[in-house]
Amino acid sequence: MFPKKFDYYSPKTISEAIGLIDELKDAKVLAGGQSLLPMMKLRLATPAALIDLSNINGELGSIVQDKSSVEIGAMARIAELAKSKAVQKSLPALYDASLVIADTQVRNMGTIGGNLANADPNNDMPVVALALNAKMEVRNKNGKRLESADGFFVGPYTTKIAENELLTKIIFPVEHGRFGSAYSRIERRIGDYALAAAATSIKLESSGKVTDARIAVAGISMNAIRLEAVEKALIGAKPDQKTTNEITLKTVKDIDVEDSYYATASTKRMAVAYAVQKSLDKVYERAKAKK
Amino acid sequence: MERLERFVAGEGNYVDDIYVEKPLYMAVLRSPYGRAKINSIKGGMNFHDIDKVLMSVGEGASEGRKAIMHPVFAKSTVNYVGQPVAAVFAEDPYEAEDMLETVEVDYEPLDAVVDPEAAIKAKPIHEGMKSNVLSDRYIGKKFNIDADIVLEDRLENHRIATNAIEPRGILVNYVSGNLVIYASTQSVFSMKNGICGTLGLDGDKVRVIQADTGGGFGLKGGVQPEYPIAAYAALHYKRSVKWIETRSEHLMAANQGRGAIGKMKLYANKDGRMLGIEGEIVVDAGAYAGGMAEFGPGFIAMQLTGQYGIENGYVHAISVLTNKVPYGPYRGAGRPEAAFFMERMVDMLADKIGMDDARIRLLNSTRTQFKSPLGLEIDASKPFMEKAIKKLGYSKSGNKNAGLSLFVLVPGAAPGESARIAVQDGAVHVWLGSNPHGQGHEFFVKNLLSKEFGIPKSKITLEVTDTEKIKSGIGTWGSRSAMVGGAAAVTVARAIKEEVAKRNGRYSPKALLAGDYDHFEFYKYNGSINAFGANLAFAHVESIGRVRVDEVRAFYDVGNALDMGMVKGQISGGIVQGVGQVAGEEVIYDSNGQLLTSSISAAGLVRAAAIPKMRIAVDQNPSSLPHKARGLGEAPTIGTPAAVVRSIEKASGRRIRETPITEDALL
Numbered sequence: 001m002f003p004k005k006f007d008y009y010s011p012k013t014i015s016e017a018i019g020l021i022d023e024l025k026d027a028k029v030l031a032g033g034q035s036l037l038p039m040m041k042l043r044l045a046t047p048a049a050l051i052d053l054s055n056i057n058g059e060l061g062s063i064v065q066d067k068s069s070v071e072i073g074a075m076a077r078i079a080e081l082a083k084s085k086a087v088q089k090s091l092p093a094l095y096d097a098s099l100v101i102a103d104t105q106v107r108n109m110g111t112i113g114g115n116l117a118n119a120d121p122n123n124d125m126p127v128v129a130l131a132l133n134a135k136m137e138v139r140n141k142n143g144k145r146l147e148s149a150d151g152f153f154v155g156p157y158t159t160k161i162a163e164n165e166l167l168t169k170i171i172f173p174v175e176h177g178r179f180g181s182a183y184s185r186i187e188r189r190i191g192d193y194a195l196a197a198a199a200t201s202i203k204l205e206s207s208g209k210v211t212d213a214r215i216a217v218a219g220i221s222m223n224a225i226r227l228e229a230v231e232k233a234l235i236g237a238k239p240d241q242k243t244t245n246e247i248t249l250k251t252v253k254d255i256d257v258e259d260s261y262y263a264t265a266s267t268k269r270m271a272v273a274y275a276v277q278k279s280l281d282k283v284y285e286r287a288k289a290k291k
Numbered sequence: 292m293e294r295l296e297r298f299v300a301g302e303g304n305y306v307d308d309i310y311v312e313k314p315l316y317m318a319v320l321r322s323p324y325g326r327a328k329i330n331s332i333k334g335g336m337n338f339h340d341i342d343k344v345l346m347s348v349g350e351g352a353s354e355g356r357k358a359i360m361h362p363v364f365a366k367s368t369v370n371y372v373g374q375p376v377a378a379v380f381a382e383d384p385y386e387a388e389d390m391l392e393t394v395e396v397d398y399e400p401l402d403a404v405v406d407p408e409a410a411i412k413a414k415p416i417h418e419g420m421k422s423n424v425l426s427d428r429y430i431g432k433k434f435n436i437d438a439d440i441v442l443e444d445r446l447e448n449h450r451i452a453t454n455a456i457e458p459r460g461i462l463v464n465y466v467s468g469n470l471v472i473y474a475s476t477q478s479v480f481s482m483k484n485g486i487c488g489t490l491g492l493d494g495d496k497v498r499v500i501q502a503d504t505g506g507g508f509g510l511k512g513g514v515q516p517e518y519p520i521a522a523y524a525a526l527h528y529k530r531s532v533k534w535i536e537t538r539s540e541h542l543m544a545a546n547q548g549r550g551a552i553g554k555m556k557l558y559a560n561k562d563g564r565m566l567g568i569e570g571e572i573v574v575d576a577g578a579y580a581g582g583m584a585e586f587g588p589g590f591i592a593m594q595l596t597g598q599y600g601i602e603n604g605y606v607h608a609i610s611v612l613t614n615k616v617p618y619g620p621y622r623g624a625g626r627p628e629a630a631f632f633m634e635r636m637v638d639m640l641a642d643k644i645g646m647d648d649a650r651i652r653l654l655n656s657t658r659t660q661f662k663s664p665l666g667l668e669i670d671a672s673k674p675f676m677e678k679a680i681k682k683l684g685y686s687k688s689g690n691k692n693a694g695l696s697l698f699v700l701v702p703g704a705a706p707g708e709s710a711r712i713a714v715q716d717g718a719v720h721v722w723l724g725s726n727p728h729g730q731g732h733e734f735f736v737k738n739l740l741s742k743e744f745g746i747p748k749s750k751i752t753l754e755v756t757d758t759e760k761i762k763s764g765i766g767t768w769g770s771r772s773a774m775v776g777g778a779a780a781v782t783v784a785r786a787i788k789e790e791v792a793k794r795n796g797r798y799s800p801k802a803l804l805a806g807d808y809d810h811f812e813f814y815k816y817n818g819s820i821n822a823f824g825a826n827l828a829f830a831h832v833e834s835i836g837r838v839r840v841d842e843v844r845a846f847y848d849v850g851n852a853l854d855m856g857m858v859k860g861q862i863s864g865g866i867v868q869g870v871g872q873v874a875g876e877e878v879i880y881d882s883n884g885q886l887l888t889s890s891i892s893a894a895g896l897v898r899a900a901a902i903p904k905m906r907i908a909v910d911q912n913p914s915s916l917p918h919k920a921r922g923l924g925e926a927p928t929i930g931t932p933a934a935v936v937r938s939i940e941k942a943s944g945r946r947i948r949e950t951p952i953t954e955d956a957l958l
Contacts, residue, residue: 001537002388042539043388186835188875190900192892261879261887267836267954274835 003040007049014059014168018141020051022164027051029166031075031114034106060113060168065090070172074113079104081112090174092286093131093181093199093279097124100183103191117167119223121156122193126224128183129170130216131199136160137169144168153223178204180286184278186219186271188262195219195263196271198279202234204287210234215280217272220257220265227251230276244280248273293752294503294733306460306475306502307535314462314531317521318387320377320394321544322369325403325614325884326416329367334394335377338364341523345514345581346488359417359425361579361617363489363516369398370416370578371616372886373543375516380524380532403614403884407575408552410611416578423612425576426585430592431604431664438558438566442639446632447949448932450550450575450878452894453621457505458536459545461518463525465532470522473502477512477728478766479756485514486522497522500757504728509620510545511728512768513582542894543886546582547878548621549950550575551591553632558603559640563651567603568595568636572628574610577617584610584618587625594629596663598672598699598823599637599655604664614884620768622868623928630698631950634933638940648695648937649680656697668819669699675910679825679846682908694828694938698929699821700847702922703769707816710779711761712740712787714808719744719751721780724764724813725772726756730861730924735773735853736780739918743784745800763813770822770922773853778916779814785917786810820914822921823848826930828903830938836954838874840935844906847930850914850921862907862927869931871897873939875951895951 009024011017021027028036028047031054039045053060053075060075065086072081081087081098088095101107101115101124115125116136129136129149136147138161147160154160161167181201185194196219203212213234215227229251234244252272257265297303320335332338344360365376377394381387404410410423457475464471470492476482479499487494504511517534525532536545551574558567572591576584588608596604610618641651656673663669676697680686685695709724721736733753741748754760765771787808788798795802824847830840843866852858875895879887888894913919932950940947943957 001539002385004389005385186837188837188895189892189898191898261881262893263953264955267958270958271835271954 001041004043004046006047008052009049010052010055012055014056014139014166017051017053017056018139018166021166022141024049024051029053031117032077032110034102034110034114035118035120063087067174069174072112072170072172074167074169075111078107078110078112082107091132091172091181093128093183093201094172096183097128097199100185112170113167116170117159117161119153119157119159121222122197122218124183124185124194124197126153127197127199127216127218130224130226131201131214132172132181133214135171136167137171138165139168140165146171156222175203178206178287178290180283180290182279182282182286184275184282186275196268196275198272198275200276200279200283202283202287208238208288210237210239215276217276220252220255220268220272227276241277241281245273245277248276294727295731303503303505305457305505306462306473309462309473309502311462311464311531313382314533315380315382315524315528316384316387317524317532317534318379318384318391319375319517319540320379320391320396321540322365322372322374322376324369324398324400325372325405325880326401327369328399328401329365329369330397330399332377332394332396335379336520336524337377338362338366341520342366343489345516346485356580358419359580359612361516361581363519370614372884373540373616374578375520375544378520378524380528405613405615405880405882405884407550407573407611407613410613411609416612416614425580425610425612426588428589428608430589430606430608430666433605434567434603436558436566436603439561440559440640440643442557442559442636442643444555444636444639444948446553446555446635448549448551448628448631448872449950450547451621451872451876452542452547452878453508453510453545454541454891454894454896455506455508455510458538458541459511459515459517460535461521463521463532465525465529469496470498470525472497472499472522474499474518475502475504475511477504477507477726477768479726479758480724480764481513481766482518483758486519489514489519490523498757498759501726501755507728507767508622509548509624509768512620512766515546538891539889542889542891544616546617546619548619548624549628550618551628553628555632555636557636557640561644563640563644563646563654565599565601565640565655568601569605570595571607572609575615575618576610576612577615578612579617582617582619583624587618590625591629593666594626594701595633595665596667597630597633598657598669598676598697600657600661601655601663606665615880622865623925624769626701626925627929627932630696630929631933634696634937635948638937649685652695652697653677653680667701669821672699672823675823675848675912676825678910682846683825683827683844685827688827690829692829692831692938692941694830694934694936694941696826696930696933696937698824700770700824700922700926700929701821702771702774704771704775704820704922705817706765707814708771708775708779709761709764709811709813710776710783711811712780712783712808714787714803714806717750717804719746721751721753722756722761723753723776723780724756724761725767725776728767730767730772731854731857732772732776734857735777738854739777739781740784743781744788744803746804750804762811770924770926773920774820774916774922775814775816777853777918777920778816779812781918782814783810783812786812820916820921822850822923822926824926824930826934828931828934828938830935830942832939832943832957836957838939838952840870840874840901840903842904842906843870843931843934845927845930846908846910847923847926848910848912848921849923850911851919852909852911853918853920858909858923859907861924863905865925865927866905866931867897867902868928870901870903870935871895872932872950873935873952874901877951
């Protein structure tokens with residue numbers, strides 16, 4: 001529980017931070033530290049330097065809403081998302097997640113950017129980003145670019161962010177009309193890692209038919225994935241619970257899942273299907289309530 | 292300040308809080324392998340410095356055979372992940388951790404033996420042994436009876452990490468050639484005898500004082516390698532040495548409990564009468580002898596008949612060595628396992644013949660004193676059990692998933708306990724051989740002695756247990772403190788009262804407080820005062836196969852309740868543990884002996900949100916002890932798992948054979 005020696009840097013601006021990332025060897029970016037610091041205490045991570053982003057908060061921690069999007073700085077704390085009217089109103093799935101990640105202490109420190117950049121296979125934010133079709137703003141010393149959530153998660157703990165780059169912002173499109181999104185997680189004990197997690201979003205036409213759907217899950221793969229077969233089955237239908245659940249179960253059956261010490265493959269599949277169902281139930285409620 | 296005020300005010304003085312100037316911080320290099328040959332070790336303090344095995348102390352101590360006793364430092368082989376191989380010492384804990392990298396160990400990995408049943412026939416993990424079987428006994432007598440029904444099942448309580456909130460810790464102060472040791476411990480005497488016995492130190496040179504101790508649960512009743520290492524280092528460096536266990540170390544290297552399999556065979560008639568039990572109890576001893584493993588399986592077997600008048604019994608009790616951290620006493624230490632195995636079979640019989648759970652239990656309870664074929668002696672159980680079933684509201688609850696369990700608590704009260712009382716300057720100072728680590732001993736001490744002496748509680752202080760202040764004693768485990776610790780306190784108080792009367796013509800509280808008295812006594816006790824208990828649980832299964840426990844009720848015979856607040860506190864805590872054991876607590880190793888549950892979260896501890904509603908009531912049938920008390924501490928850990936499991940069984944319609952219950956068992 002005693003980390004190895006490391007150098008500590010506290011840049012005041014984004015460009016200063018990017019300069020440090022570029023120049024330092026074996027440095028890690030410190031956001032909320034809720035994953036990195038425990039790893040360092042266990043000496044499973046031994047970076048030579050930490051670049052602490054918390055003093056760039058002004059520039060990195062903001063939540064800004066306009067007509068078509070909500071832009072959230074990478075250093076926005078999970079607890080701040082839970083308090084944001086914009087998140088609650090326009091990004092219900094993100095709001096759901098920000099209430100249930102880990103525990104109060106972790107939510108007060110943990111950040112949305114840190115969660116996404118860490119890309120833990122069972123973490124909460126990657127599925128939310130996928131379901132809400134988010135764009136990640138990534139910067140390096142030559143400029144910035146946007147990465148779509150769909151291509152962002154490359155593998156376990158691996159994203160499109162290169163060694164010399166920084167995730168600075170997450171841009172969530174805001175949908176209008178009969179739209180809903182939701183997040184559900186299955187955990188053995190409150191505050192634990194999710195055994196399974198699902199974020200979903202749907203659009204309905206006035207008849208109640210689904211015109212668009214995104215369903216993302218964690219718990220049965222090495223990173224967050226979309227269940228495209230389930231999405232396809234929903235579009236153009238007025239889905240009922242039973243049919244959706246059957247399709248979900250069928251879809252996850254085809255996914256190659258490994259047994260773990262904490263749950264067998266079949267338990268994980270059941271848990272994912274259950275999380276999808278719980279999430280969709282909420283989504284329908286929310287979308288139908290909209291004019 | 293009294294302990295409770297200190298704790299509530301955040302002013303507990305745990306071993307890591309105790310300040311000494313410039314201690315050396317110890318870090319331990321631990322085996323990364325479940326089993327490996329050691330070709331060479333260079334650096335740090337290692338077996339070249341201490342080539343000794345642990346002396347075994349504590350509950351179920353066994354006469355060890357050196358070859359399979361736990362070495363202080365691993366010498367030619369390591370046999371579990373986390374086993375101490377070397378230790379390093381530095382001026383701060385960070386540096387100590389860094390220094391671990393200076394130790395070079397050349398390992399040659401070997402195949403680990405992990406599954407206890409497979410281990411019985413597997414190649415021995417220790418050289419010179421014929422097999423991995425550590426102890427092997429038959430208890431009771433072979434029998435041949437005509438029974439209408441014979442039921443067989445294999446039941447298991449998986450291993451659990453003890454996970455006290457305060458991990459282990461020791462501070463060894465070097466004071467001009469002598470050692471003054473502060474420890475997080477259940478017994479300063481176990482600590483002293485264990486360290487002195489292991490290192491061959493003269494007892495006069497070692498003093499052990501209990502630091503405030505944040506939970507023990509059996510683990511802190513004995514000696515483990517880190518303590519003699521720290522003591523040796525203090526003598527070697529002539530400096531104070533501090534070692535505070537991290538949670539990661541705790542999960543891999545602190546003795547674990549449960550880990551028992553019961554292969555049961557129950558003979559009964561179709562009217563519901565149980566005629567006999569046969570069985571095989573297999574305990575996973577872990578890698579070395581010397582703890583509780585030799586005695587554990589027999590202790591489980593002895594208690595199997597519980598509160599029932601079963602006339603025939605024959606049980607094979609085995610403990611077997613595996614490549615895991617050694618098995619040790621944990622919250623009930625064999626008692627919960629026995630109750631679980633038996634109650635599961637009674638439920639199986641009830642289902643088989645379609646008889647109500649309570650009716651079948653009452654039918655088989657005893658109307659008179661009963662000595663079981665396996666060696667358990669109980670009073671007539673029927674009167675208490677009838678009352679308990681009523682008090683728990685079993686039939687009134689209207690809940691068809693009500694899970695009932697009945698049991699008998701066999702306390703570890705032998706060989707008795709010590710007390711010393713000194714009266715000076717108008718105050719009464721008390722030392723007990725058994726020290727508190729969460730049980731609130733001071734409450735029963737104050738209640739008993741204020742009544743006995745006729746003085747206000749504020750005049751009485753329970754002092755910290757310290758081998759300088761009380762010459763001998765045993766410790767706190769096995770539901771023994773209120774029984775024999777309390778009896779010792781009362782006995783010493785009565786001796787002092789006689790002394791007061793002798794000096795003053797008659798006893799008066801005033802005369803007591805005006806004088807100087809100092810008396811010590813070891814209250815010898817080798818009897819068999821048991822306590823009956825019953826639990827009722829209501830649980831349900833969520834749609835994803837997760838267990839949720841809604842309510843647990845308890846009705847226990849505690850004899851004379853010495854302090855009702857503490858009684859209820861003990862019961863609530865034990866119920867939470869029982870819920871944890873059923874709902875998720877487990878230590879898991881892979882087939883190489885690698886520990887998979889390496890965080891407190893993965894070890895499955897219950898969080899506050901999962902604590903069920905509780906309804907607690909007690910019966911107070913006086914015991915034959917001078918203060919009429921009975922044992923209590925372990926009762927809820929014995930009764931809760933069986934009751935919760937029965938409720939889940941009824942709710943899910945699935946036979947439950949193991950704790951913890953996994954989603955897989957229910958989906």
